[in-house]
Amino acid sequence: MLRKFVLLAISLVVAGVLASCSALEGDGRHLMPLSGATKSRLAAMGSSPQAAMMIRIFKEESALEVWKQTAGGSYKLFQTYEICTWSGELGPKFYEGDRQAPEGFYTITPGLMNPNSNYYLAFNLGFPNRYDRTHGRTGSHLMVHGACSSAGCYAMEDEQIAEIYALARESFTGGNRSFEVQIFPFRMTPDNMAKHQSSEHIDFWNNIKQGYDYFEVASTPPAWDVCDGRYVFRQPSAVNATASMAGSCQAVVADPTIVSAFQARQSADAAAIQSAIVRLADAEAAAAEAEQRRLNAEAEMAARGEAINNAVDGFFGTLFSPLDALAPSQPETAPQGTPQG
Incomplete structure (x- = not known):
């Protein structure tokens, strides 16, 4: 009973926060309910509108994923x-x-939700976070919003942001205090990591890949923190994500099964990345060799064509030169007014 009372109180507080930031037009778009079809899909995957959620964003693929927690505790797409x-x-x-x-x-x-957005609906990413501030990075009003126009944000179609916003709102009313947004340059596969090995950002990407790998093996988002200028990831129950860290910067602290799976994935991916780098280098070398052969063939054909043209010109020049010699000579005409001899 006490738990139900607490959840009801949280729900009323969150609803009050969201309602107090009513849309400028007063159309209540931030309060639009989830469709029946959406609720049915959530139920079919063992989740509910009030369950916890997580978002992953991939730049290169232009994809935003919403993951929901199921009754068993794991997250499903x-x-x-x-x-x-x-x-x-x-x-x-x-x-x-x-x-x-x-x-x-x-x-x-909840305080980062923005029903007053000029871009239909939005939520602020909270940039700069602790990692960004540690590295002296600056910026403000970085959001996920509607209206398909961006100046440092991730812009969705209005219908999409309406559903994403409603999913977040219902998650808050379910008693969840926050949800995580993980943003990656691309899906952190060995092939993609190999393709971008020469990037100036590769050290940063290797760091955030640890969080990507944790979620892939644990099926639950890790708590993150910052130590010695790097992201570190822990089992959510082990540490509050906003608390300061002390001691060594261990990459992951979790159930031994998760730690073992995480380390195995990191090791396997490291080997796969090196293999992919070799394959890419071989493919680039083969492509360069093929291009050089093409250029050589073009040069050879051009030289052969020039030689044929010169031979043809020489042949016809020789063929017609005797006729020029047999042509009657024209008498010279003295210039007018010049005495004849």
Whole structure:
């Protein structure tokens, strides 16, 4: 009974926060209920509108994933939405005005929800987070929003952000205090990591890949923190994500089964990345060799064509020169007014 009372109180507080930030037009778009079809899909996967959620964003694939917690505690993919547009390039955001969409791990609380957005609906990513501040990065108003227009944000179609916003709202009313947004440059596969090994951001990407791998093996988002300028990841129950860390910067603290699976994945991916790098280098070398052969063949054909043209010109020049010699000579005509001899 006490738990139900507490959840009801939290629900009323969250609803009050959201309702107090009513849409400028007063149309209540931030309170639009989830469709019956959406509720049915959630139930079919063993989840509910009030269950915890998590979001993953992949820049290169322009994809936003919503994951929902199931009754068993693990997270399952609910929906992948196509990002309408995002600004900047692959890589993290560095400073205010660089028009770069951020990368990293961000914790979204009810206070970051923005029903008053000029871009239909939005939620603020909370940039800069602790990692960003540690590295002196600046920026503000970095959001996921509607209207398909971006200057450092992730922009969705209005219908998409309406559903994502409603899913977040219902998660809060279910008693969840926050949800995580994990933003990656691309899906952190060995092939993609190998393809981008020469990037100036590869050390940062190797760091956030640890969080990516943790979720892949644990099926639950890790708590994250920052130590010695790097993200570190722990079992959610082991540490509050906003608490300061002490001691060594261990990459992952979790159930031994999860730690073992995490380490095995990291090791396997490291080997796969090296193999992929070799394959890419061999493919580039083969492509360069093929291109050189093509250029050599073109040069040979051009030289052969020039030789044939010269031979033809020489043949006809020789053929017609005797006729020129047999042509009657024309008498010279003395210039007018010049005495004849």
